[in-house]
Every structure is written in C-alpha cells, then in structure tokens.
Amino acid sequence: xxxxxxxxxxxxxxxxxxxxxxxxxxxxxxxxxxxxxxxxxxxxxxxxxxxxxxxxxxxxxxxxxxxxxxxxxxxxxxxxxxxxxxxxxxxxxxxxxxxxxxxxxxxxxxxxxxxxxxxxxxxxxxxxxxxxxxxxxxxxxxxxxxxxxxxxxxxxxxxxxxxxxxxxxxxxxxxxxxxxxxxxxxxxxxxxx
Amino acid sequence: xxxxxxxxxxxxxxxxxxxxxxxxxxxxxxxxxxxxxxxxxxxxxxxxxxxxxxxxxxxxxxxxxxxxxxxxxxxxxxxxxxxxxxxxxxxxxxxxxxxxxxxxxxxxxxxxxxxxxxxxxxxxxxxxxxxxxxxxxxxxxxxxxxxxxxxxxxxxxxxxxxxxxxxxxxxxxxxxxxxxxxxxxxxxxxxxx
Numbered sequence: 562x563x564x565x566x567x568x569x570x571x572x573x574x575x576x577x578x579x580x581x582x583x584x585x586x587x588x589x590x591x592x593x594x595x596x597x598x599x600x601x602x603x604x605x606x607x608x609x610x611x612x613x614x615x616x617x618x619x620x621x622x623x624x625x626x627x628x629x630x631x632x633x634x635x636x637x638x639x640x641x642x643x644x645x646x647x648x649x650x651x652x653x654x655x656x657x658x659x660x661x662x663x664x665x666x667x668x669x670x671x672x673x674x675x676x677x678x679x680x681x682x683x684x685x686x687x688x689x690x691x692x693x694x695x696x697x698x699x700x701x702x703x704x705x706x707x708x709x710x711x712x713x714x715x716x717x718x719x720x721x722x723x724x725x726x727x728x729x730x731x732x733x734x735x736x737x738x739x740x741x742x743x744x745x746x747x748x749x750x751x752x753x754x
Numbered sequence: 755x756x757x758x759x760x761x762x763x764x765x766x767x768x769x770x771x772x773x774x775x776x777x778x779x780x781x782x783x784x785x786x787x788x789x790x791x792x793x794x795x796x797x798x799x800x801x802x803x804x805x806x807x808x809x810x811x812x813x814x815x816x817x818x819x820x821x822x823x824x825x826x827x828x829x830x831x832x833x834x835x836x837x838x839x840x841x842x843x844x845x846x847x848x849x850x851x852x853x854x855x856x857x858x859x860x861x862x863x864x865x866x867x868x869x870x871x872x873x874x875x876x877x878x879x880x881x882x883x884x885x886x887x888x889x890x891x892x893x894x895x896x897x898x899x900x901x902x903x904x905x906x907x908x909x910x911x912x913x914x915x916x917x918x919x920x921x922x923x924x925x926x927x928x929x930x931x932x933x934x935x936x937x938x939x940x941x942x943x944x945x946x947x
Binding site: 590591592593595596662665666667668669670671672673674679682683686687690707708709713714716717719720721722723724725727728730731732735736740741744745747748749 | 783784785786788789855858859860861862863864865866872875876879880883900901902906907909910912913914915916917918920921923924925928929933934937938940941942
C-alpha cells in the first residue's frame, strides 16, 4: 500500500475507534457495562460484531478505551486546579447528562464483585483526592477557614460532586447541581464573588 | 388444614421470604441487579427457580421487596433525626459493607434507562432531602452558622453520605468514612464534643 493510502487507512481506523468509543459511552449510559453488549455497540456504528472486534477484540478492551476517554476530561494537573474551575466543570457537566450518566453507572457497578472497572476507579480516587488536596493547599494553606486540613477536606469535595450527580440524574428539575456545588464551596470558606 | 398447621405454614412462608430477600441483597451486591438472576438467588437458599417463583413471581417483584427492606433501615421520621444520629448511622454502615454495596450498586444502576429502581430512588431522594432539611431546621433554625438555609444544605448532606460510600467501598483502608462524615458536620458549624 502506498504511503498516503496507509496514512489514510490509519486515520480512518482512528476515526472509527473514536466513533466506537462514543457509541460505547452511550450504550453504557443506557444499560450499564454488564448490560451492554458488543453487538449493541456494533449496531449503533453500523458494523458487524466481527467488524467491531477488529478494533476492540473484547468487551473489556472497549471498557479500557472508554475509561481512558473519561480520564482525559479531568486530566488537569493538581497544581492547576482551582475551586472556581471545578465549579465551571460542574456547570459543564450539567450540560452533558449522557456523559455524567455513563460515569455514574460505571462507578455504581465498579463496587460489585470482580468488576473490570474497579481498579480504575480505586486508583482514580486516590489520584483525585491527592489532586484536590493539593489544590486546596494552594488556595488555603495548611488549614481551611473552618479548621480542616486539605487532606481531610478532599474526600468530602469529591463525595459531594459524585453524590450530587446521582441526585441530579434522578431528578434534574428539582436538583440544581451547579448551585449546590457552589454552596459547598461556600461551606469551605470560599467567599462569594 | 387445622388452624395451627396453617399458622405454621404462614410463618414458614414468611421466614422463607425473608431468607430469599437476604440472598437477593447478597447477589445484587455481587453482581448488580441487571447481573443478578432468580436462578442464582434460588440456588443460594436451596430452592429451585420454580420454588422461588412461588414466593416472588418475577425478578422485579423481588427487587420491590429488596427496596422495601432497604427503606426500613432509614425509616426514621424527619423530626426525629439528629446530626449525631446520622453520624452513628454512618459508623454503623461502616460495619456492614455488604448492605452498603447493595445500595450503592442499585443507586448506580438506577440512573440507566428504564431501570425498575429509578422511581424508588427518585422518590426516596425527594423524601430524604425534605427530612434532612427538617432536621437541620430543628437544630439550627432558618440559617446554618455558615449562612445556608436548611433546604440548600440538605442535598449536600445526602451527597456526602452517598459519595463517601463509593470511595470507602473502593478503598476501605484509605477512606475513613465515619471520620470524613464527622468532618462534614464540622463544616456545617457543628462544634466537636
């Protein structure tokens, strides 16, 4: 195959992979990971299951790609985070319920026995808590106005973000997710602008 | 059937139902609801699937019984809740990871499309937020020390409890769930004893 054709084929293959990952995100949002099938993902992108398995040989391989995609969304170094950016992230999340739904469904499943996403989530939370503690230290020093250390505050910050997502997905018209998250920042001693 | 035999049969049937619900709680903790099968529950209590279906004709009927069982755990009227009792509930939860796992797995699944537990969770959160707001008003009046109203604080309180459960289930040795929850109560303006 001439060089240009090979490059085109590679670009097409990468586009196809990205399309499959997007379809997998949707199917997981709708049915969870255990309820998702490669056949359903294949159908959504107009491939046979055999054709899909050329790109992702197993369901777990596809899950890995989905989680890597997920991870890019919050791939901001700890030192770069600021609480106002987090508030903006929550605003942004409120505009993309599908993605929040995929994440929340996977998080829920990850606590069941032997789930393939368990290690991902467990490592992710260790990293995210450290990153949030680093952010809080940069903004507040060794103690927040309320007396808690950044390390003791970080798990609460993460818990509020996750917990609000469930309440919001279940009842979007009653739960103002971005507003509630800003309220939490007030509790930390953040002064309103 | 003589009266006493009929009574005995009824008691046995209720005991058997309770045993099936306990087995279902375990199977859901391990596999989620979508991953659970009536056959797996039946096997755990030494029944045939046909025998189990005598008590619960469908998987959804069994889920309803599981959720009713779940609901009894926090069936405390709003006016009776106190933040120190909530802290004690979180301590208690930390001693029963299986139950927390069942709840967290079901909550995660409930946000997927057409899940049979969705209405349960959506109504439960409306009720629990109202109940927590009532508790906060009884303890703090119309404003908490930080200036938030009870109604704006309630979703945060609930979110922290749920979110901490996921972090704790994923990494019990790194996350002190009861300690973190007490830290959150400090943020509300609760003074340490």
